Amino acid sequence: MADVARLAGVSSQTVSRVSTGHPGVVESTRRQVLEAMRQLGYRPNSAARALKRGTFRTIGVILFTLATTGNSRTVEAIAAQAAQEGYAITLIPVAVPTQDGVLGAFTRLGELAVDGIIVIMEVHLLDAANLVLPPGVQVVVVDSDAGDRYPVVDTDQADGARQAVRHLLDLGHRTVWHVTGPAESFSSERRAQAWRNVLEEAGREVPPVQRGDWSAASGYRAGLALAGEPSCTAIFAANDQMALGVLRALHERGRRVPADVSVVGFDDIPDAGSYLPPLTTVHQDFAEVGRRCVHGLLEQIRDERAEPGTVLVPTTLVVRESTARPSGLVG
């Protein structure tokens, strides 16, 4: 910086003013400084800047995996929104979903240069890790029900699941079977809960749950089991990939979709429209979730007033070709 100042014939403070875009620098001076910067290839040192300002303009995102569509889409949206607000994103992956894993991540995080953290996982896992957040670092949570302690932003899981199940009941199915996600996942539990509620409210029988792990392979296994249930005419899978596995299992067992069995997924991943048949599913607005996270976090950072509460992003049911009236009712 001193070099730039010397070359431009000004003081280093003026260089600082130019590089931070402060007012009160006359145009001709400004031009000279910029030219000197260019010549010397000067770049402000962000460490020094952060030290002086006490802020890093960086948000940490802590999660288990990018392998699920939901997570990677959410992270992408967070990154995009943060970039627009002049913030960078630091990714903190937790290798294994154990207490140690989370604890390790947070220990690292404590020393990390972040002004706030977005947690994309069930918050109980954080508590279990006996976590102490660095003071002054704000938190927003996705995929959790910790709305009383941290601000939460999430898709309206329950409403999405309700729409899916009601759609199937409205088509005339007597009841709906459910392929659920892992028990540790809040989203998974919430979807299962809503499914159960709708059935109970409608006075329908609640069939046993098939548990999966979000993967197509687990959906396939669940689908094989369900294909053996003659009374099963409608299936609500907790995500699209498990729905894909269910479709394959039904196909292999000679049960036609949607003629014999209707299938609904959740997420509306881009591929869902290309499944055989194209999948009826619940559309999640991941981009909006990401935007809201960043927005909420920055608001907290600026205001220091943490006000827990939950923001729910609405869902829409996208009806494609994997659902139909049960065959007994055709016509």
Next chain:
Amino acid sequence: MADVARLAGVSSQTVSRVSTGHPGVVESTRRQVLEAMRQLGYRPNSAARALKRGTFRTIGVILFTLATTGNSRTVEAIAAQAAQEGYAITLIPVAVPTQDGVLGAFTRLGELAVDGIIVIMEVHLLDAANLVLPPGVQVVVVDSDAGDRYPVVDTDQADGARQAVRHLLDLGHRTVWHVTGPAESFSSERRAQAWRNVLEEAGREVPPVQRGDWSAASGYRAGLALAGEPSCTAIFAANDQMALGVLRALHERGRRVPADVSVVGFDDIPDAGSYLPPLTTVHQDFAEVGRRCVHGLLEQIRDERAEPGTVLVPTTLVVRESTARPSGLVG
């Protein structure tokens, strides 16, 4: 830090020594300092630390999107490996693949606190952006052929494609049609090139290319076109998602897979085994690519000797049920 030193009855330098794990601090003193840290909730300020050390222990990853399986898997592997080496990952998304977009990202990047950068995109786009890298910041590139200027780590695209096409020819197909990815993508071009080469070497006719954009929807469109070609009995899609679209198109047009037409994909995404039928595809080891990237970059950072060159990660063909001998040869 001064508070901690006072409470522990030592100098701030001793506190520093404890927190950096330096030797030469007697156990009893160390214990006292740690206790004082705990009581005061002290956390080292990473900005100051970075300023002093001149290093951030952070790697920047610049890319267009996390939406493609390959990118998100690679990023995940990079993050995991970096974490293990004590480095954090900063994500720099480039919203739009235009010169301005890339330039903007790099301007931001210039001010960013990173010791090295991993670029996951065709490097020509960087050049087009007239990019000036911050001096002292090392770069490793994925998905590019810039091996003469930057170190490159990539899947062995050509070999994977060769395996796919040869597999189809070996089964007895006269030729293989190709659904390619976007022209800007190096991976896409490399796969197409290898496909062409194998056909030419074998003296087969090279059918016109169907261009897609990696999405299942584009694969579907290409598939509809190919379903209208009676002579088309074998299709190599440049990724699994386009293969999914092709499968759907063939199904809709009444062409059976693999009885009438064989289909091969590329990537081996987790869902591929659950397609109808389960997809024969080329397995990419994204995790290995990520590991090599980080490894290469850290080596550069430590040695300062940039030695361009290309590291290729091998691929394997995974044969499932979407390929078979052409029907004329059955039995």
Next chain:
DNA sequence: GTTAAGAATGTTTACGCAAACATCCGGCAA
């Protein structure tokens, strides 16, 4: 022409840490 007001620019300082150097102390060989 004088002076005050305000704009443009310069000077000083501190942010929190860790490297480099300085000091202190106990122990051991001569």
Next chain:
DNA sequence: TTGCCGGATGTTTGCGTAAACATTCTTAAC
């Protein structure tokens, strides 16, 4: 006993920046 060595700890200093304050210059009103 003396002197010296080396380990443990303390003191000084500077990393690059921007806030706060100081100075200079310009302009306009009288």
